[in-house]
Amino acid sequence: MTELLIVFVVNDNVQLMDIAGPADVFAEANTLHGRPVYRSVIAAPQKSIRSSCGFALQADYRLQDLNPLSIDTLLVAGAPDAAHSLPAPEFIQWLSDTAPQARRFGSICGGVFSLAATGLLNNKKITAHWADVDPVRQRFPTITVNADSIVEEDGPVRTAAGVSSGLDLALALVREDLGEKIARDVARQLILFYKRPGGQRQYSRQKELSPAGRSALQSLQRQIMEHPSATYSVDVMAEIMQLERRQLTRLFTQETGLSPAQWVEQTRLAIARSLLEAGRSPLKVVAADSGFGFVRTLRRVFQRHLGITPIEYRKRFGHSR
Numbered sequence: 001m002t003e004l005l006i007v008f009v010v011n012d013n014v015q016l017m018d019i020a021g022p023a024d025v026f027a028e029a030n031t032l033h034g035r036p037v038y039r040s041v042i043a044a045p046q047k048s049i050r051s052s053c054g055f056a057l058q059a060d061y062r063l064q065d066l067n068p069l070s071i072d073t074l075l076v077a078g079a080p081d082a083a084h085s086l087p088a089p090e091f092i093q094w095l096s097d098t099a100p101q102a103r104r105f106g107s108i109c110g111g112v113f114s115l116a117a118t119g120l121l122n123n124k125k126i127t128a129h130w131a132d133v134d135p136v137r138q139r140f141p142t143i144t145v146n147a148d149s150i151v152e153e154d155g156p157v158r159t160a161a162g163v164s165s166g167l168d169l170a171l172a173l174v175r176e177d178l179g180e181k182i183a184r185d186v187a188r189q190l191i192l193f194y195k196r197p198g199g200q201r202q203y204s205r206q207k208e209l210s211p212a213g214r215s216a217l218q219s220l221q222r223q224i225m226e227h228p229s230a231t232y233s234v235d236v237m238a239e240i241m242q243l244e245r246r247q248l249t250r251l252f253t254q255e256t257g258l259s260p261a262q263w264v265e266q267t268r269l270a271i272a273r274s275l276l277e278a279g280r281s282p283l284k285v286v287a288a289d290s291g292f293g294f295v296r297t298l299r300r301v302f303q304r305h306l307g308i309t310p311i312e313y314r315k316r317f318g319h320s321r
Helices: 016-033 089-101 111-117 133-139 165-178 180-189 215-226 234-241 245-256 260-278 283-290 295-306 310-317
Strands: 004-009 038-044 048-050 056-058 073-076 104-108 151-154 157-160
Touching: 004 016, 016 038, 016 104, 016 165, 016 180, 038 056, 073 089, 073 111, 073 165, 089 111, 104 111, 104 165, 111 133, 151 165, 157 165, 165 180, 215 234, 215 245, 215 260, 234 245, 234 260, 245 260, 260 283, 260 295, 260 310, 283 295, 283 310, 295 310
Parallel strands: 004 038, 004 073, 073 104, 104 157
Antiparallel strands: 048 056, 151 157
16 A cells, blocks of 8 residues: 555644544554554645644645645644634635545635635535634535534545544544554554544533523513513414414524524423533433423433533533532
């Protein structure tokens, strides 16, 4: 098997973990395979760059010195400010010309903004860091973003959600190339999840608890947030607002993008998450205080929205006593 060249394309302020984590996965795969399969290199507009944590890095190649035909996999690494500062047009043009010549190409975390700017992700399904999902959708409406995926594959495109998910992406690439056994052994050796339980929504802090829309609607939303265990059917909410059912549904959809029932459920979910993070109350108390009423309902909503159970969520994100 010919050595596969993995090119991490970076710019100033690159997030170090976007390149260091995946590179270690490829290096460990080489070790466990018994001979070099991957060679990881850094390519940048200039030889010397600085990472977001302050470390100085020396690129292996300047972009113009790299032979596109030698690249097996091209991965664009991100930066903490990637959503607000696109690289120079020359950088985007180089990506646009070079990435399609690789066997596969993609992005890690904020690198998605540079790659999307080339147009190569148009009509593709990708993933992005949960905080970048809305900005990507707004700026690149032809791209389909799976907000919950850790890693997404569409044809030659491979995308990773955020920061540490570059490790998941690298494991997926090793699995593609070398099979399940090597990939599992790499995960064991590096003490990684071979497959993470749940998606990235469990890590996100969405805006469920922020009243939105007209003042009358915000008044209702605050009432729900303060007293989540009360009954909030569409009829009850319409009566509080002194509106017809259809009017209430239309108002919620226009102002929040959610139906009344969806808004109530997401708000109760946010309250339940906060309760699980902050304390050690029994699940039946959490279910009652957040408005779900029954533990089975609480569990069903957690599984549907976050992909994990309330107990798993508390173990992962709860404060120790």
